[in-house]
């Protein structure tokens with residue numbers, strides 16, 4: 001994944017994380033509710049001298065609360081969800097095998113299918129459901145097992161199997177649609193977000209995106225003192241290119257120069273379309289001299305490489321205004337100074353980089 005994509009996906013990622021946090025909050029609320037209910041029913045059973053049943057409910061209540069406490073400490077969402085589901089599954093199996101209050105314990109199992117898909121996802125949820133159904137089938141089939149204390153007649157077993165199958169399929173389809181709709185929403189948001197940050201013609205980041213990136217870089221500079229520089233670059237006499245070769249040729253030049261800028265920059269740099277025929281390059285961890293070296297290299301390379309467009313040769317040049325954050329008091333004055341330098345380059349005859357480098361830095365110097 002490129003630096004650029006990482007930036008674009010940042011907001012979406014946080015949206016997905018928000019959704020995950022919501023699931024965890026729901027599970028937490030359910031864990032508290034289940035603990036409370038099992039505790040209350042446990043107390044009732046205890047008073048009715050059903051001590052074994054009461055102990056099982058108290059144990060479930062304690063394990064549920066321990067899982068929440070452990071999550072609050074470790075913040076391990078996956079472990080929290082998995083343990084929660086298996087605890088709930090074990091409670092249901094216990095209720096089915098023991099019968100629960102007036103043999104109604106089995107009714108709680110209808111909660112399991114929608115819940116397991118919501119929490120664990122469709123694939124893991126399906127596997128957990130299959131395992132649970134297999135264990136219930138064992139309870140139905142072997143009532144003589146030591147921990148099974150309820151016998152369900154065949155008629156009930158068949159009706160239970162049919163209704164649970166129906167609920168499971170329905171829950172699967174519902175959750176599948178929910179997840180699909182959410183994914184489509186994320187894809188759409190990704191598209192819109194990309195469009196809002198990208199220049200349509202050149203596919204470079206647009207001014208808005210660059211502005212945000214500059215603010216981040218400035219924040220980094222303020223916090224860690226990591227210097228950065230910018231190159232404000234403008235195509236000379238671009239109006240003349242449009243007028244001479246046509247607007248499409250002008251667009252072609254803009255696209256080609258964008259490619260050139262992307263190729264000339266390091267991964268950590270960012271070139272954006274700043275305005276019509278103006279581009280801004282942000283160079284993190286780069287001194288003024290290093291930025292001037294790159295600008296000069298770009299200027300020479302463009303001057304020496306005319307473009308071929310529909311059998312016509314288009315020669316063009318650029319002017320650059322360069323500035324480093326160490327020469328400015330803040331971000332606004334950095335951009336202002338780059339603009340002033342670009343203006344100087346224009347009035348001094350174009351096809352040049354300002355500030356002028358008296359003693360040229362080596363072409364091979366890394367930027």
Ligand SMILES: Nc1nc2c(ncn2[C@@H]2O[C@H](COP(=O)(O)OP(=O)(O)OP(=O)(O)O)[C@@H](O)[C@H]2O)c(=O)[nH]1
Nearest residue numbers: 234235236237238239240242247250251276277346
């Ligand atoms: N083809 C094309 N032209 C554009 C686009 N955006 C802006 N322009 C043209 O760019 C030209 C800019 O002209 P000016 O601002 O006079 O600048 P210039 O001709 O480059 O002159 P200097 O900057 O002073 O060297 C205008 O004619 C705009 O119409 C675009 O997306 N495509």
